[in-house]
Amino acid sequence: MSSTMTNQFVPDYAVPPGESLLDTIEALGMSQAELAERTGRPKKTINEIIKGKAPITPETALQLERVLGVPARFWNNLENNYRETLARIAEQERLQAHVTWLDEIPVKALVKLGWIRPFKDKVQQLQEVLNYFGVASPESWREMWLGAEVDYRKSPVFASEPGAVSAWLRRGELSARGIVCKPFDAGKFRAALSEIRRLTMESPEIFQSEVKRLCAEAGVAVVFVPELPQMRASGATWWLTPTKAVIQLSLRYKSDDHLWFSFFHEAGHILLHGKKDFFIEDNSKNDKEQEANGFAAETLLPAKRLRPFVQSTRLSKKAIENFAAEIGIAPGILVGRLQHDGYLPHTHCNDLKRRLRWAA
Secondary structure (H helix, E strand, C coil): CCCCCCCCCCCCCCCHHHHHHHHHHCCCCCHHHHHHHCCCCHHHHHHHHHHCCCCHHHHHHHHHHHHCCCCHHHHHHHHHHHHHHHHHHHHHHHCCCHHHHHHHCCHHHHHHHCCCCCCCHHHHHHHHHHHCCCCHHHHHHHHHCCCCCCHHHHHHHHHHHHHHHHHHHHHHHHHHHHHCCCEEEEEEEEHHHHHHHHHHCCCCHHHHHHHHHHHHHHHCCEECCCCCCCCCCCCEEEEEECCEEEEEEEECCCCCHHHHHHHHHHHHHHHCCCCCCEEECCCCCCCCHHHHHHHHHHHHCCCHHHHHHHHHHCCHHHHHHHHHHHHHHCCCHHHHHHHHHHCCCCCCHHHCCEECCCCC
């Protein structure tokens, strides 16, 4: 049996501490009336405590300690556990009416990725998903993720897939919180991008950790988060704190040209746009997205270098490899740019692109 199995038993009943109190005084041969006299409490109060109608207050717990010789913390713990259990039962009854909300969230995918635990009971599964999002109820989730004041809900991809995209973004948020970053420094970040551009020629085993390190030194947490089914977002950018930015990337297109363009696109948002903005890359054509596209394109392949190449060179595979090596960039990125700009058919030279996949 696996040592990581989860105990999924949650009691659907609560035992009032008065039952233990009754057992204790009966064992001592003491009546409720005598207990009331010894503690200075009304008989009615003692009877209501025993029946679970009145709580054991900290003051009463101290009096019971003196009269019965049972520590006050015992009675306090019984009372606290009883009230907590009552609250959980009430919450379960309330949440039972909201289990259909789970249909909006890709629960099976989150379980498969190990982001949440599976539960057979629908209410328990609902509670697990709420814990994942860090909210108390589906209403709180809707207010936080779908509220009119949040920028990212304006994105077409978020509007069509809020459950999947919010789950993906939440994973990025949790991962980013665990990355220690220095306060953001725009100059350091620009310098880091120059080094990262050279890393495009390296394998994922090398560039992934280096990208994270270089960006963290400049105040940017970079997180790689697997895409979820039906999700069409390949990147996102936002500010976790006023001094810590986040770049979140998926491998939606599974090739290095798309990954690196997405990275530098998100980096452009950080350097060009405000800290209150929240961007999800979804091929939108608004001004800020176009500015980020321009930043990524110019950083990866400056027009003053690319233009002479395409005007004076026959675009063979060898010529592409040589020019990519000359300007210090992965050949797959050059192929992607030439295809995007219409200089090269989308069917040509795709073997120069590095295919990427998540490690098992």
